[in-house]
Amino acid sequence: MKFISPKTDFAFKKIFGSIHSQNILISFLNAIVYNNQNIIQYLKIINPYNPGVTNTIKESYFDVKALLYNGSTVIIEMQILNVEYFEKRVIYNLAKAYGNQLDTGQGYMMLQPFIALTIADFVLFEKTVEEGDRRQETGDRRKITWGF
Incomplete structure (x- = not known):
């Protein structure tokens, strides 16, 4: 019997x-x-x-x-192909989703935490993580918590 990947x-x-x-x-995230x-x-x-908040801002979709x-x-993306600038797309999508929480006039204290989980079939971040960011590695998995 064959299964879909x-x-x-x-x-x-x-x-x-x-x-x-x-x-x-729930089990996966835990x-x-x-x-x-x-x-x-x-x-x-x-x-x-x-969506972009104006029609000049790029739209994006998450897998989950x-x-x-x-x-x-929580936003989750699965990526098989290592396309150019994918790591920039990950950061852009997180920043946009995080920023889209607020409407005009709302205070920053209304911002809720975000978790971005990217599952890649390749090494996503080959460079050293910036100082000030926290990183946890287990086997081939690397979890980076950006200072948002």
Whole structure:
């Protein structure tokens, strides 16, 4: 019996981005982000569309976007091909999603934490992580927490 690779866009979204697979996403995030601690009990999968606030700002889509019980948002991308400037796209999409939380007149204290998880089938960041950023490595996995 042949199976579709979970690395494909369709399969990845079906496995992790479906309302029917929320428990799988919860287990996955607890394992990857929280070192197998049972921190996330509940989440809500939300629309992964990330429009520009004006028609001059680039639109973007995430493979999976979820709202956690504590108000944090998680965005997940699966990337098989190492396309040029992909690491810049990751940072741009996170910054845009983070900034899109506020409307005109809202204070910065309204900003909620964001977790961006990129699963790449290649080495994403070959350079040394900037001083001031925290990094945790386990095998081939590297978790970078940017100072947002």
